[in-house]
Amino acid sequence: MQIKRSQKILILIFLVVLFARIYFAFQTPYLDNSGNLVKRYTENIINTGKPMxxxxxxxxxxxxxxxxxxxxILAVTSLVFGSAAFKLIPLIFSSFLVFVVYxxxxxxxxxxxxxxxxxxxxxxIPMVFLDTLISASIYSLVVPVMFYLIYLFMDIDEKKVTAFVAFxxxxxxxxxxxxxxxLGLLAYYILSSSENLSIGNLKEEAMIFNFVSTFLIQFIIYKKAFLEYGISVIWHNVPSQILQDYFDFDLLGMxxxxxxxxxxxxxxxIIWGIARKKDKVLLLSGFSLATLILLWLRLLEPRIGMLFLSVALVISSTYTLxxxxxxxxxxxxxxxxxxFILIVLGLILVSLAVPSFVYASKHVKEDVPSAYDVLVLEWIKENSLPDTTIAAPLGKGNMISGIAGKRTVLDDNFLLAPETSERYSDIVRLYGTxxxxxxxxxxAKYNIDYIFIPIxxxxxYGKIKWIDDENCFKGIFFGTPKVYQVIC
Amino acid sequence: MRTVSKEYFSEHPRYIRLFAEFGVVILALVFLLLPEILRDNSLPIGDASYYHLSNAGSLSGVGPGWNFLLKYFHIDAILLVLGILSLIFFYMNLKKLNVEERLVALGFFIISPAFAYLFNVGERFGAGFLFSLVFFYLTFKNKYIPATAILALIFLFDYMIGLFSLFIFILYLLYLKGARKVFYFLIGLFILFTLIAGDFNDGIISDLGARTGSSIFALFFALLCFLFFWSSKKFLYLYGIASLLFLFSLKVDFGIFYFSLFLSLLMSVCFFELLRIKWESKLARDFILLIIICGLLFSGLSYVNRISKSKPDDNIFNALSRLPEDSVVFSDIEYGNWIQYSGKKAVWHSMMSKKELSTLRKDFSVLLESEDHAETINLLERYKVDYILVDQELREKWQESGLLYLLRYNSEDFRFLFDENGVEVWRFFR
Structure with a gap:
């Protein structure tokens, strides 16, 4: 079988994107806070064969x-790649996006x-580039699969129905x-209907199938959360104090x-596509519209919404270009x-690649535990009892449980977590009082044994004064971070 | 051994029907018996049943007929019989109305959370529901005298179900006589009454945590079918009735049972209509219908699992049995009937009238939230409380403020008595 010129170029693009990501991701041996959570759950599967x-x-x-x-998926692939799988596999999956977009x-x-x-x-795309770099993010697979489904749906026929159902x-x-x-498909249906365009019976059927199957599976997996929170499950138990910031939408940042x-x-x-009633662009418009509405109603975390929106916009720009x-x-x-074309295209590429590289470089330096952080946490791991509890700020919870293997008071995995608002306010009070x-x-309330104070x-909150009481707190590490043991 | 092939079945619809009937019977038995099998103890589910058990044999209180019956029959046995009879009468009603899809409607009703609740939780509604089905059946058969006797019986179980049945009966008669104006006037009154009377229920979707409710998949399926068939006149009538019952169930406790019953019928009609219409992709059609059925089953089974794990448990009754008879025990409103059933006195319970409860709720919300020592003592003395019962669930519900705070820090007025596997009892010194 002969590979076409365009296919060769596409493979080259894939490799360029993959190696650019690998370059940044492997500048640090560690994963970020959320990556540590994924790693810990995966390691549990490797050790016991069962999810935690x-x-x-x-x-x-x-x-x-x-x-x-x-x-x-990560557990199986880590049998081949070892711990490198936590970075390599998400990078490979996210790079597959170039094929789907093509x-x-x-x-x-x-x-x-x-x-x-x-x-x-x-x-x-900076959003995608960053989010799938060092956090073993599930979105590295979700994004390509979702857009592949859009591709299958675009010109769906009898042959593609099976693939659409499976994916x-x-x-x-x-x-x-x-x-x-x-919801994107529903928005597409509404848009098409408002333009008096018939999307065809097969598309309607595929849409209904997608809707029904998605809701059933979510209800089965998250049954307990639905029972616990009812419809409020959409805010996934985020502490009330940070709910506003959590779903805050920053247009300039976007x-x-x-x-x-x-x-x-x-x-x-998107606008041109709607005006010209272009069916294919209408599909992307529907998807973007659904994302924007969810963002506007604060039902979708901006980081996640922008991830999908950015890819949809890149694809929609095909039509404009x-x-x-x-x-x-x-x-x-x-x-x-x-x-002229080269200048314009070059500018577009630079407007994407430069922020990607700048953010990636910053992300790798700032959001990943430093060697000293790891040293401190490994010391605690080796020198404390197994049921030790460490107090740490919200953004460090998974890192502590992942590296030190100790209990934490809170982390950002809020769904079904107990009293998230109360715990968040207690931790803020602990550092601020x-x-x-x-x-x-x-x-005493949380049986805290160690207090982790990152820079x-x-x-x-400024310097914590009460920690200087030597009768109650024993300093273990004094750099950044500081660690104190509770001894009274 | 003879192998029954696919062709054999297609040539013999009688056997398919028999097979389906057999399946429905099995399904009914599963949904009627499963909560009891899954349950860790043999105690009746929920709190309302304990009210009736406390009043067993008496012809007074809420649901006197049900109270009376419970003296002579075991609650589990009577619920099982009521469940089976309800299904039989539902089927006979549908047969009388010439509904071809009656077997599937029966199946859908069996797997609904409403059915699981009605005939596994010993509230008075199960009996009222059955007699209303009998009443409708006799009405359809034009046997008005026995129907009137049955209607009187319904009032003994729940007067609201009785009124509802009577209203449906009047509507039916008006429809038969062609008095359309009065018919629509009464429906208008019904809507108005439903909208203005009472408060809205907390929730009517069992999958989202409602105590009694409908399956989210049933509602979704009904909505989906509406998109398909809204232009058909037959469906418009069916959806009109469903909407009225839906509205009714938002306001009235037992409304959800009738809504679920009608929803089952609506779904069965839609199900066959979806099979009849032309689909571009048979794969999509089969998967959609399969998922809907799986979803309905999932909702029903998860609800059965939920009620089987619901309170009370042995620990509560063990703790209560250690307290002297006739002592006054304060706990949450949902624990009131359990306290009464164990021979103690509760300061409140869920079967009290709304008027009685409104004052109590006001007082006890102060008690549970205030850290004012004098106010709390005053309230506990006013209600002559001797003991306070708290378990893990209540500790989470009441939070560490108010009464729980005082229990922990005030040893002068309260003394910790014992902990029975997580159920704590405190003595209050009046």
């Missing part, structure tokens, strides 16, 4: 609710060169964000993280056409 549904370390011991498919772009405009360029763009199941089993696709030019071209593509290129062909600038009596009350906490 009772986490004895998180929140001093609590039930956890998640779909373990991703952890099984297929989608080609379907929208049937322009091979442009589709290749768009697939290259998708490899450097719908896979996506639903992977993550509850699969609901976003169902422009930088998606890429300003991508945002403009993508939005123009195609129009732009066609328009250039009709102008009286044939001599400058190639140069000037009263030793108040601090000791909180320490960020000291910068936020």
């Amino acid at each position: 549904f009772y986490d004895s370390l998180s929140y001093n011991g609590r039930e956890v609710l998640y779909s373990p498919l991703w952890h099984y 297929l989608l772009s080609k379907r929208i405009v049937d322009n091979d060169e442009l589709a290749l360029f768009i697939s290259l763009m998708s490899g450097f 719908s199941f896979v996506l639903s089993l992977l993550h509850p964000v699969s609901i976003l696709l169902s 422009m930088y993280r998606i890429g300003a030019l991508t945002l403009i071209f993508g939005l123009v593509g 195609n129009l732009f290129l066609n328009y250039l062909g009709k102008t009286k600038l044939p001599h400058y056409k190639t140069g 000037k009263s030793e009596v108040e601090a000791l009350e909180i320490i 960020e906490t000291e910068l936020e």
Whole structure:
């Protein structure tokens, strides 16, 4: 079988994207806070063969609710790649997005060169680039699968129905964000109906199937959460104090993280597609619209919403760029056409690649535990009792349970966690109070044995005065972070 | 041994029907017996049943007929019989109305959370529900005299179900006589009454934590079918009735049982209609219908599992048995009937009238939230409380403020007596 030129280029793009990611990801041997949680759950599967549904370390011991498919994938692949699998596998999966985007772009405009360029763009979307780098993120698989489903749906026929059914199941089993696709398809249906466009019976049937299967699987997996929180499950038990920030939507940040030019071209593509009643663009518009509505209603975490929105916008920009290129062909600038195109395309690429590299470099330096952090936590692991509890700020919980293997008061895995708001407020009070009596009350409440004080906490709350009481607290480490043992 | 092939079944619809009937019977037995099998103890489920058991034999209180029956029959046995009879009468009603899809409707009703609740939790509604089905059946057969006798019986179990049945009967007569104006006027009154009377229920979707409710998949299926068949006149009527019952169930406790019953019928009609219409992809059709059935089964089974694990447990009664007879025990409202059943006095319970409860709720919310020592003591003295019963669930519900705070720090007025596997009892010194 002979490989076509475009396929060769596509493989090259895949390799370029993959190696760019590998370059950043392997600058540190560690994973970030959420990556440590994924690693711990996966290691449990490797050791016992079963997923962990009772986490004895998180929140001093609590039930956890998640779909373990991703952890099984990592467990199986880590048999081959060892601990490198936690970085390598997500990087490979997320790089597959270039193939999916190529297929989608080609379907929208049937322009091979442009589709290749768009697939290259998708490899450097800052949001996707960052989120799948060092956190063993499930989104590295969810994003390509979701857009592959959109590709299958775009021109669905009898042959593709089976694949659509199978991938719908896979996506639903992977993550509850699969609901976003169902809502996107619904928005597409509404948009098409409002434009008096018939989407066809097969699409309607596939849409209904996706909707029904997604909801059933989510209800089965998250049954307990639905019973516990009812409809409030959409805010997944996030502490009330941070609920506002958690779902806060920053438009400027979005422009930088998606890429300003991508945002403009993508939005123009969506609007143009709706105006011209282009069915394929309407599908992407529906998906983007559903995401934007969920973001606006604060039902979707912005980080996650932007991840999907950015890819949808990149694909939608295919339509705008195609129009732009066609328009250039009709102008009286044939001599400058190639140069002009190269400048524009180069600018787009730079607007994506530069923020990606800048953020990635910063992310690898700041959001990953330092060698000293690891040294401190490993010391605690070796020199303390197994049921020790460590107090740490919210963003360090998984890192502590992952590296030190000790109990924590709270972490950011909120679903089904006990009294998240109360615990969050207690931890904030612990670091912020000037009263030793108040601090000791909180320490007694959660049986805290060690207090972990990272530099960020000291910068936020100032120096903790009560920790200097040598009758009650014994300093173990005095650098950044500081660690004190409770001895009274 | 003879192998029964697929062709054999397709040539013999009689056998398919027999097979389906057999399946429905098995399903009914599973849903009627499973909660008891899954339960860790042999205690009746919920708190309302204990009210009736406490009043067994008397023809007074809430649901006097049910109180009376419980003296002569074991609660589990009578619930099983009521469940089976209800299914039989539901089937006979559908047969009388010439509903072809009656077997599937029966299946859908059996796996609904409402059915599991009605005939596993010993509330008065199960008996009222059965007699209302008997009443409708006799009405459809034009046997009005025995129907009137049955209607009188319904009032003995629950006067609201009695009124509801009577209202349906009047509507039926008006429909038969063609008095459309009065018919629609009464429906308008019904809507108005439902909207203005009482408070809305906390929830009616069992999958989202409602005590009694409908399956989310049933509602979803009904909605989906509405999108498919809204233009059909037959379906518009069915959806009209379903909407009225839905509205009714938002306000009235037992409304959800009738809504679920009608929803089962609606779903069965939709199910066959979906099979009849032309699909582009048979794979999608089969999967959609399969998922819907799995979803309905999942909802029903998870509800059965939930009620089987619900309170009370032995620990509560063991703790209560250690207290002297006729002493006054304070606990949560849902524990009131258990306290009464064990021979003690409760300051409140869920079967009290709304009027009685409104004052009590006000007082006890102060008690549970305030850290004012004098106010708490005053309230406990006013209600002559001797003991306070708290378990893990109540500790989480009441939080560490109010009464629980005082229990911990005030040893002058309260003394910890014992802990019976997580159920704590405190003495209050009046």
